[in-house]
Amino acid sequence: MSQVVLGREAIIAKKKLDASFRTKGICIALLSAVVYGLYTAFLTLGMSKGVWADWYGANTAGLTAFVITYFLGAVGSALNDSFSAVWALSLAATRGRLGDFFRCLKTKPGLVMVTAALIGGPIATTAYVVGLQLAGSIVVPIAALCPAIGAILGRVLFKQELNARMMLGIAICFLASFMIASTSLGGEAPDGQFLGICIAFIAALGWGFEGCVCGYGTSMIDSEIAITIRQTTSALSTLFIFIPVMAVMSGSFDSLHLVTEALFCSDSIIWFAVSGLCAYLTFMFWYQGNGMCGAALGMSCNGTFSFWGPFGCWIILGIIFGIDGWSMPPIAWAAAVLMIVGIFTVAMNPLELFKKKEEV
Numbered sequence: 001m002s003q004v005v006l007g008r009e010a011i012i013a014k015k016k017l018d019a020s021f022r023t024k025g026i027c028i029a030l031l032s033a034v035v036y037g038l039y040t041a042f043l044t045l046g047m048s049k050g051v052w053a054d055w056y057g058a059n060t061a062g063l064t065a066f067v068i069t070y071f072l073g074a075v076g077s078a079l080n081d082s083f084s085a086v087w088a089l090s091l092a093a094t095r096g097r098l099g100d101f102f103r104c105l106k107t108k109p110g111l112v113m114v115t116a117a118l119i120g121g122p123i124a125t126t127a128y129v130v131g132l133q134l135a136g137s138i139v140v141p142i143a144a145l146c147p148a149i150g151a152i153l154g155r156v157l158f159k160q161e162l163n164a165r166m167m168l169g170i171a172i173c174f175l176a177s178f179m180i181a182s183t184s185l186g187g188e189a190p191d192g193q194f195l196g197i198c199i200a201f202i203a204a205l206g207w208g209f210e211g212c213v214c215g216y217g218t219s220m221i222d223s224e225i226a227i228t229i230r231q232t233t234s235a236l237s238t239l240f241i242f243i244p245v246m247a248v249m250s251g252s253f254d255s256l257h258l259v260t261e262a263l264f265c266s267d268s269i270i271w272f273a274v275s276g277l278c279a280y281l282t283f284m285f286w287y288q289g290n291g292m293c294g295a296a297l298g299m300s301c302n303g304t305f306s307f308w309g310p311f312g313c314w315i316i317l318g319i320i321f322g323i324d325g326w327s328m329p330p331i332a333w334a335a336a337v338l339m340i341v342g343i344f345t346v347a348m349n350p351l352e353l354f355k356k357k358e359e360v
Helices: 002-046 051-056 065-094 098-105 108-143 146-158 164-182 193-218 223-250 253-263 266-293 295-302 305-320 330-347 351-359
Strands: none
Touching (some): 002 065, 002 108, 065 098, 065 108, 065 223, 065 266, 108 305, 108 330, 146 164, 146 193, 146 330, 164 193, 164 330, 223 253, 253 266
């Protein structure tokens, strides 16, 4: 009899431990979304100081519209990802894991991560940065469409399940995006806002594809090593492939000197270092949270960056640094919250949250 009682107590203790572990994972996944808001704000702050203020201000130094709109966005993305890669490699070296990093690069899962980073880094991240510069924080919920787009791509590319609940969630996400897009159609909308929102869709598409592909890579590689591969690949490919291509598209390699100017601008580079650290942490917390509470719930919690992104920009850029243009209309805030509902619906059945509690 005592053994039966002890067995029951052990089961109850195990369930409580699992519930505590899961709750901690949810908190970490939510923290990844909060840090994502900080990453967005500090990246944008860096692109408003020093030489960046001249490039985007009245004194454009004779730069063409293409360079100002697109090339500088690629430069900002490259600096952020480069610092993020430095943070990742430094921490891996501190923990004696650089050997694991180089070994994983030669494996099939490692190459999958490299491929995903080529899509999610140079293309998607640059599109996100360009969208921020054109339209402000209103593009963040648009970029948060990536889980919904990832579900669609997963169905098309990998024949993954796409049931009625997931389709409802996708519909909710796109309804929220249309609510946000409607704010750019009126006569009072700032110049470039609609273009910025459209470009943010490219970021959502790229990150959605990356999410599909990374699901395979991260299932076979330690999350810390996977993040290091992702950030390093993104930084190197943006610096040495994407930016030269953008320079050619601008009509002259003369624009490459802007990279050096941005790198040695003491007024702005510190903020890129901070944004790079935040970018590394948001991926780290996201992967760690996924491993503790499940990928579906972790992705949903991370998707709350559709709210925390604009909120972080409003607090840091608008209130602390007094930069105009970082507030959002009420309909956009409502759409950001609606986007979170849609993301949760795509990723999981919300009723499962209550079922888990009942089982404890």
